[in-house]
Amino acid sequence: MIYLHQLDPVALALGPLQIHWYGVMYLLAFAACWFLGRLRIRAGRLPGVDEAGYGDLLFYCMLGVVLGGRIGYILFYDLSAYIAHPLDVLKIWQGGMSFHGGLLGVLVAAWWWSRRQGLHFFDVADFIAPLVPPGLGFGRIGNFINGELWGKFTHAGWGVIFPTAPEFIGWTPARLQAAYAAGALDQYARHPSPLYEATLEGLVMFVVLWVYSRKPRPRYRIAALFALMYGCFRFLVEFVRVPDAQLGYLAFGWLTMGQVLELPVIAFGLYCLWRSFGAPTLRPQPLAADAR
Numbered sequence: 001m002i003y004l005h006q007l008d009p010v011a012l013a014l015g016p017l018q019i020h021w022y023g024v025m026y027l028l029a030f031a032a033c034w035f036l037g038r039l040r041i042r043a044g045r046l047p048g049v050d051e052a053g054y055g056d057l058l059f060y061c062m063l064g065v066v067l068g069g070r071i072g073y074i075l076f077y078d079l080s081a082y083i084a085h086p087l088d089v090l091k092i093w094q095g096g097m098s099f100h101g102g103l104l105g106v107l108v109a110a111w112w113w114s115r116r117q118g119l120h121f122f123d124v125a126d127f128i129a130p131l132v133p134p135g136l137g138f139g140r141i142g143n144f145i146n147g148e149l150w151g152k153f154t155h156a157g158w159g160v161i162f163p164t165a166p167e168f169i170g171w172t173p174a175r176l177q178a179a180y181a182a183g184a185l186d187q188y189a190r191h192p193s194p195l196y197e198a199t200l201e202g203l204v205m206f207v208v209l210w211v212y213s214r215k216p217r218p219r220y221r222i223a224a225l226f227a228l229m230y231g232c233f234r235f236l237v238e239f240v241r242v243p244d245a246q247l248g249y250l251a252f253g254w255l256t257m258g259q260v261l262e263l264p265v266i267a268f269g270l271y272c273l274w275r276s277f278g279a280p281t282l283r284p285q286p287l288a289a290d291a292r
Contacts, residue, residue, distance in 0.1 A: 002189045004161045004180045006173075007145045025142035029135030030062055036131050036210075044284035045213070046127045049117070051287075057113050061128070064105030065135075072101010076257060077244050099136070099234075100261045106132075122219050122272070123282055129226040130209040136230075137202015144194035151191025151240045159189025166245075193241040200233040216283055220276035227269030231262045238262075 012019040034055075040046070041054045049057075076098055110128060114121045143149045147164040162168075163176055167188055179185050208229065213222050235258075243249055243256040250260060 001157060002159050002161060002186050004176065004185070005147050005163060007147065009146045021145040022142040025138040025145075026066075029138040030058070032134040032138070033061075033131045034058055036134070040127060040130070040213075042287050044286040045282075046119075046123065047282065047285040048119070053117070057110070057124070057128075060109035060113050061106045064107075064109035065102045066105075068105015068108070069097035069099070069102030072098030072104065076100065076261065078246055080246075097139070099139075100265070103265075120219065122223060122275075126213070126217070126219065126222040126282070129222045130206065130213045132226065133202050133206035133209060137198045137206070140194040140198035140202060144192060144198070149194050150242060151193035151196075152242055153187070154189055154191045154240070156189075156191070158192070159186075160192045161185050161188050162190055165190065190242075191240040193237055196237050196240070197234070200237065201230055205229050205233070216281045218276045218281050219279040220272040221279075224269045224272035224276055227265050227272060231266035231269060235259050235262045235266075 007021075009020055009022065010018045011021045011024050037054050037058060038051055041049060041051055046054070106128070107125070110124050111121050114124045140149075147162050150160070150162040150165060153159075161176075161180065163171065163173075165188070168176065176185070205226070209222065209226060212225060238256045238258045239254065241256070241258070243258075247257050249255055250257060
């Protein structure tokens with residue numbers, strides 16, 4: 001059934017204070033990362049690190065996600081607009097976060113923390129990889145609630161009509177509702193691409209990585225699986241997702257910035273996979289009960 005998107009991006013309004021669902025999704029992402037990370041720490045998946053040490057790692061990675069994600073979006077997607085309106089940099093509740101920027105931010109934070117702890121960076125990367133997909137899934141749900149990052153037109157029965165799309169500029173909610181009730185908007189139904197990504201990058205990647213990482217794996221292997229899965233999933237979804245209006249297609253009438261940015265991610269995954277052959281395998285060392 002074709003669905004008319006009518007979700008309010010504001011979760012709670014207390015006078016002038018507004019709590020947006022996009023921000024709530026970030027809180028849920030960090031909460032999931034904290035909970036799942038503690039389980040892996042207790043199982044000894046990062047030997048020599050206790051829950052307090054993991055708390056430090058998570059804090060640095062949170063900074064990396066927010067700062068890297070925002071800076072990445074500005075640099076990769078809309079630099080000229082933010083130069084014209086610099087205060088918009090602070091409006092993260094309106095979206096405008098780049099996964100690739102956030103990934104770079106997390107890698108830098110993890111590298112810095114690893115160096116301070118005297119740990120191999122890729123042991124930390126392998127530890128973190130299964131914790132990231134829930135955050136990706138929550139983030140994409142936030143995109144969907146915001147009515148952004150919609151896909152191309154579709155005749156599929158699960159298509160969604162996004163009032164934020166350009167074809168509805170100037171339409172009032174009443175006009176939209178009346179046209180939808182009359183079945184006059186079915187031709188404008190679009191792929192709910194944020195939900196596709198929430199399913200693939202969030203749910204599917206989490207299940208695969210969590211199950212795969214339950215047994216000791218050679219160094220680099222889990223990070224490789226993460227990068228290859230994300231790179232391929234995102235590259236494919238971009239075919240049904242409308243590119244950012246300020247960029248459009250970069251080449252061939254189908255290549256998007258998202259696909260261009262996936263190429264180094266996939267290359268990184270292949271590099272890690274190659275390095276994993278013959279690499280040592282880190283053995284779990286569960287924490288003692290009194291160390292929790």
